[in-house]
Amino acid sequence: MPSLIEAVRAGGDPAELLACPVPESYRAVHLRRADEKLFGAEPDRDVRRTLHLGEVPMPELAPDEVLIAVMASAVNYNTVWSAMYRPVSTFRFLDRFARQGRWPARHGLDHQVVGSDAAGVVVRVGAAVRHWHPGDRVVVNPPYIDEQDPVAQQDGMLTGGMLAWGFETNFGAFGDFCVARATQLVRKPPHLSWEEAACNTLCLGTAYRMLISDRGARIKMGDVVLIWGAAGGLGSYAVQLVRQAGGTAVGVVGSPDKAELLQRLGCQMVVDRSSIGLGPEGEGGQVPWRALGSAIRKELGEDPHVVFEHVGRATFETSVNVVRRGGTVVTCGSSSGYQHSYDNRYLWMKLKRVIGSHGASAHEAWEATRLLSLGLVVPTLSTVYPLDRAAEATRSVQLNAHEGKVGLLGLATEEGQGIEDPVLRDRIGEQRLRLFRDHAATRPTRPDTPAPTSAAGR
Numbered sequence: 025m026p027s028l029i030e031a032v033r034a035g036g037d038p039a040e041l042l043a044c045p046v047p048e049s050y051r052a053v054h055l056r057r058a059d060e061k062l063f064g065a066e067p068d069r070d071v072r073r074t075l076h077l078g079e080v081p082m083p084e085l086a087p088d089e090v091l092i093a094v095m096a097s098a099v100n101y102n103t104v105w106s107a108m109y110r111p112v113s114t115f116r117f118l119d120r121f122a123r124q125g126r127w128p129a130r131h132g133l134d135h136q137v138v139g140s141d142a143a144g145v146v147v148r149v150g151a152a153v154r155h156w157h158p159g160d161r162v163v164v165n166p167p168y169i170d171e172q173d174p175v176a177q178q179d180g181m182l183t184g185g186m187l188a189w190g191f192e193t194n195f196g197a198f199g200d201f202c203v204a205r206a207t208q209l210v211r212k213p214p215h216l217s218w219e220e221a222a223c224n225t226l227c228l229g230t231a232y233r234m235l236i237s238d239r240g241a242r243i244k245m246g247d248v249v250l251i252w253g254a255a256g257g258l259g260s261y262a263v264q265l266v267r268q269a270g271g272t273a274v275g276v277v278g279s280p281d282k283a284e285l286l287q288r289l290g291c292q293m294v295v296d297r298s299s300i301g302l303g304p305e306g307e308g309g310q311v312p313w314r315a316l317g318s319a320i321r322k323e324l325g326e327d328p329h330v331v332f333e334h335v336g337r338a339t340f341e342t343s344v345n346v347v348r349r350g351g352t353v354v355t356c357g358s359s360s361g362y363q364h365s366y367d368n369r370y371l372w373m374k375l376k377r378v379i380g381s382h383g384a385s386a387h388e389a390w391e392a393t394r395l396l397s398l399g400l401v402v403p404t405l406s407t408v409y410p411l412d413r414a415a416e417a418t419r420s421v422q423l424n425a426h427e428g429k430v431g432l433l434g435l436a437t438e439e440g441q442g443i444e445d446p447v448l449r450d451r452i453g454e455q456r457l458r459l460f461r462d463h464a465a466t467r468p469t470r471p472d473t474p475a476p477t478s479a480a481g482r
């Protein structure tokens with residue numbers, strides 16, 4: 025009898041999957057509780073020192089969960105945070121969750137399998153799962169919502185027990201297997217390869233809620249939207265959503281190389297942040313926000329309706345100041361620091377709004393994934409590493425040496441596998457689908473950065 029992994033690689037026939045026993049352990053990239061104090065006061069908390077590859081025990085499946093064979097996954101910035109044990113150790117989240125009962129108690133381990141984006145094949149479903157079956161090809165939406173909380177009927181992201189899967193929970197994406205709640209699943213877009221399908225859900229869903237959904241800025245045709253980090257994970261999807269909504273995307277980037285990539289993505293105005301006095305590492309103290317405001321006015325004749333924020337301390341004041349009277353700053357993160365300061369007069373006297381946003385509800389994730397299948401949005405996967413080099417892949421994101429998304433091949437044995445609808449793929453266009461990868465292939469690698477290797481042929 026083949027192993028479960030062999031059955032998945034052979035095509036994932038449901039009867040065959042069910043006939044294969046589930047292994048007692050599996051290969052996964054994980055953090056260790058014992059490393060919590062490893063870095064001390066060291067300034068460079070190099071994630072390669074804390075992300076370990078090794079065998080971990082297979083967890084028992086709860087009634088509302090599915091076991092997924094992970095064909096590919098992708099790096100998100102939250103793994104940079106957890107692997108730095110900053111701002112707090114994620115073992116704290118696991119311990120708090122573990123106190124909630126029998127099934128949550130499984131999460132309180134001395135290791136954490138991280139990773140919040142995956143594409144794969146369902147191999148087992150819990151007894152209470154109704155809509156998914158072994159053999160289904162899926163992607164995972166990270167929010168781990170408490171669907172028994174009444175507010176979930178209105179918006180799953182408002183549930184008190186909402187957790188980010190693979191960050192605040194265990195059994196995440198960076199393994200040969202992962203465990204997710206059935207409510208997290210979305211059908212894999214059929215025209216995408218495994219690695220292309222795995223890289224979208226977290227960043228695209230988050231950008232969708234921030235810009236398009238009723239709970240976000242609700243941009244409309246003609247809106248000017250300023251997007252920080254526009255060639256990064258979130259930003260590269262934000263640019264596409266603004267374009268498709270009929271708005272004008274103004275992207276800020278850290279290098280001329282990224283500026284060129286954004287122009288090819290369709291970003292109407294690109295600002296290199298060194299030209300406004302905001303250096304590559306965010307140094308430079310107070311940002312001369314007037315320079316940015318003037319550049320936008322000069323080129324477009326008006327101020328932004330919306331600013332797409334996630335950089336935090338280094339840019340937040342600029343965002344509040346440059347957005348137009350009555351405009352909206354929508355934020356989901358603070359990579360450069362959580363404590364922001366700004367002059368509140370610019371907010372209230374000019375009737376501006378700040379919206380906090382986080383992840384995407386199950387419905388928003390479905391809507392956002394549908395845009396991929398319609399070809400309105402394309403994955404922004406730039407580089408792919410094999411799972412055993414996940415630590416180096418995460419290091420490239422930590423150093424901001426990447427563009428768009430960085431993928432990891434899991435059980436897929438080479439890039440390009442998993443495409444079910446080549447006709448749809450042709451219609452959308454190989455050139456558009458490969459824009460970020462083709463660009464990355466021509467880019468010199470920074471000397472301090474682990475070189476991305478194609479995982480093909482391993």
Ligand SMILES: NC(=O)c1ccc[n+]([C@@H]2O[C@H](COP(=O)([O-])OP(=O)(O)OC[C@H]3O[C@@H](n4cnc5c(N)ncnc54)[C@H](OP(=O)(O)O)[C@@H]3O)[C@@H](O)[C@H]2O)c1
Nearest residue numbers: 101230253256257258277278306334338356357359382383
């Ligand atoms: N709450 C949520 O649901 C959620 C979801 C996703 C992400 N996030 C958070 O959002 C942040 C960004 O995530 P991401 O996936 O887009 O990360 P990413 O791929 O690393 O992209 C971030 C971009 O920000 C830009 N940047 C970095 N430092 C900057 C600075 N000092 N000033 C201006 N721009 C700077 C960089 O672009 P340039 O160097 O080209 O300017 C980089 O490409 C992270 O903190 C992440 O944790 C939150």
